[in-house]
Amino acid sequence: MRLILASASPARLNVLKQAGIEPIVQVSGVDEDAVQAALPDASHQELVTALARAKAHAVAEVTEHKDAVIVACDSMLSINGEILGKPGTPERAKQRWATMAGKSGELLTGHAVIVLENGKQASDWESTTVRFSMPTEAEVDAYVASGEPLQVAGGFTIDGKGGWFVDGIDGNASSVIGISLPLTRRLLAEVGISVTTLW
Template sequence: MRFVLASQSPARLAVLRAAGVEPVVRVSGVDEDAVAASLVDPTPEQLVTALALAKAEAIAAGAADTEVIVGCDSMLLTSDGEVHGKPGTVDVARERWKRMAGTTGTLLTGHAVLLVHDGTVVDRAVDHEATTVRFGRPTDDELESYLATGEPLHVAGAFTLDGLGGWFVDGIDGDPSSVIGISLPLTRALLRRLGVSVSDIW
């Protein structure tokens, strides 16, 4: 059974590899803004789950054999109730860090697992994981140095747990793998809903 990761995220790939899975990586190319715009007043949880499903479905359209396809999407729900994806620019990342330093946020990761036989999706399971993140207070010099690395520009919430951003995370309450990008416990549970054991993909 082929295990397909519908993501170009090196962090998600690293989590799976460390857990004994060598997935086939296929990038969906989904227009996330268009997917979000098609939803009517979604909750943050519904938004990340819909985006994860859209990514997995886009990959499933080209599947030919028996495959399990996993799509994920992550966003940070800050203490002021706003949802943030990748900042994209230094200015946006700086502003976000100024606001979230010393606060807590909730890292939401939507998951969609599709079971495909001969190019047809025969079953699916979707859900999300929520993990509380307690942010530290980097000094101005530390923050500017972090921004200069480029790392926070390309990750949800402008931080990583497994990279340089880990210096500025005081702690988490929940699943660390979900904060990195793909929850191993939740993915295992979704696989089980489809009748697939995690040992089938090792």
């Protein structure tokens, strides 16, 4: 059995490779804004989980690999009760860092698993606290100019240049990078798959 990673994220791919899995990468193409708009009353935890499920189902409908298990993820950063997704533009990335600097945020990661052979599914979420440092304006400008924070949840990474500006985390580091190994292992077990069979 192969694992399909329903994500374009090089960070998620790298976490899986370092953990002994060479996944098939198949991007879902899900319209995340449309999923969010359809769930106006969802909690942040429900939203990241729903987005992960939507991505997994989208890949399940189109993949040619019918003997695989699909793993999909979605991440969002919550600061002061406000959800921060991917900034998308340099201006928004700078605004995010003005909000995050010197504070702690809750990085929420939703996961979904679908076994294509039998249709078994599992999904859940987890939370990790991220403690941000106080980068100077020049450091934020340089970081934003690197392009790294524009397409990642919350506008930061811990496994790249953004790691210079994170004082610490309370929780699972792989979840902050984008895919929680412990949560993925648990969800795979729920659908009857031992992660070791995917190595």
